[in-house]
């Protein structure tokens with residue numbers, strides 16, 4: 001069985017509504033119908049700026065949720081943790097969703113046997129507020145009138161519908177946007193995991209020559225089983241992926257990774273600072289923290305509950321130069337941060353947490369030769385007894 | 394305290410079986426140990442949660458010493474291997490945060506190594522005198 005396919009939904013309605021042929025939706029629907037999974041976790045579109053996670057066993061709801069939302073930078077990990085204990089769940093996973101779930105599995109919060117991850121390649125998401133600004137400043141649209149968005153070949157398209165004016169469609173190059181500070185979230189701009197290789201399947205449009213065919217890579221036996229199930233129950237059709245498609249996908253991925261490395265350097269205002277200036281930067285940035293704990297709550301890697309050390313050892317009355325809460329969170333994530341940027345998204349005082357966590361975790365992970373979220377058999381190195389690097393010596 | 398009277402405050406975590414006994418030995422052998430050190434005894438260096446070290450730094454310690462039995466001599470099988478692992482994390486953390494690397498030390502000291510203990514405290518004290526008070530002290534003025 002080759003590992004690369006082009007696949008699509010047989011049902012025309014799903015094919016039309018889906019992002020690239022509705023393969024993901026059709027696979028989830030078939031898995032629900034045949035009892036392969038008990039529930040599906042999908043993202044429901046409220047507007048182009050809002051998507052909410054829905055856990056459902058109703059195939060009709062799953063069909064309603066077809067399509068990609070680029071303005072909904074949610075991470076699905078914690079929802080799987082909350083609801084996944086007893087149920088078999090299938091869900092679409094961006095690379096950061098898949099990596100978060102793997103990290104939770106390492107911490108025994110989910111049983112991977114119960115979870116099927118249908119991975120989505122991901123070039124990145126946009127922050128809803130930045131997207132509204134972008135619609136107004138760059139497209140000249142009323143942000144509330146935008147009804148559709150799409151990303152294709154390095155361009156973003158918005159469609160606005162105003163009363164009496166009909167539909168207006170406009171395409172803008174993402175690079176042009178990002179040079180001016182709009183565009184994708186910082187975490188996405190600097191993310192190098194564009195294909196979710198730790199999921200069971202990896203789906204996307206890269207490498208596909210048809211807008212209604214999804215390029216699918218089979219990564220695990222579970223992935224193969226759910227695909228087989230979808231074909232046999234008559235929901236999905238496949239053909240072998242052409243060689244040039246496989247090649248093209250690889251090239252695009254490599255290009256995106258180079259771009260991400262570029263962004264990483266460009267967005268790192270700390271690297272030019274001296275040691276003492278660095279401390280000043282961190283203290284200044286973190287002193288705004290009001291200790292709300294939202295960053296910990298959304299963090300897809302953190303598995304601690306109310307008695308977490310970072311909360312327990314923190315007392316605002318200590319009035320340290322930097323709070324214990326921030327120090328411990330940064331410390332504990334040094335080996336495990338996957339750089340998803342959820343913490344920064346929810347921070348009410350806009351602390352540049354993506355950058356801060358990346359500064360600390362990237363050097364540690366490089367030193368350890370460890371990438372979190374990729375292999376469930378690798379324990380977080382902070383928990384290990386032996387030094388990782390001494391074991392290899 | 395006036396600036397010229399400033400003396401380093403050094404926090405040392407010592408394990409009950411080796412380095413704490415080593416500190417004791419230094420006393421018994423009547424060795425000069427600078428009065429800059431504050432010792433906290435733990436049963437084993439493996440009990441030294443990195444959070445303790447960070448807390449010490451935030452409380453205004455100018456340096457924190459992590460000490461324990463030599464590798465292979467830990468009285469709880471191999472817990473000091475964990476100490477070594479955590480120290481690697483702390484080292485990167487302290488460096489990235491923008492503190493001088495000399496504010497964090499790891500030393501293995503056995504119960505009979507009183508001399509080594511005294512020398513270590515002297516060495517750390519001198520180094521900290523050179524680099525000055527910790528910028529994490531609450532009275533830190535930029």
Ligand SMILES: Cc1cc2nc3c(=O)[nH]c(=O)nc-3n(C[C@H](O)[C@H](O)[C@H](O)COP(=O)(O)OP(=O)(O)OC[C@H]3O[C@@H](n4cnc5c(N)ncnc54)[C@H](O)[C@@H]3O)c2cc1C
Nearest residue numbers: 018019020021022023024025043067069122123204205206
């Ligand atoms: C934010 C984002 C960026 C993407 N970027 C790329 C890319 O650069 N290159 C590429 O090849 N492919 C990318 N994809 C994948 C691609 O858009 C399609 O999802 C994929 O080809 C599958 O198509 P489909 O028709 O089979 O999926 P569909 O049948 O349309 O199913 C898509 C599923 O994804 C869920 N979903 C929608 N938005 C989100 C979200 N924000 N987070 C998690 N789940 C969501 C939906 O609920 C639905 O269940 C991206 C997807 C997303 C969500």
Ligand code: FES
Nearest residue numbers: 408437461462468
């Ligand atoms: S008992 Fe001394 S380090 Fe463990």
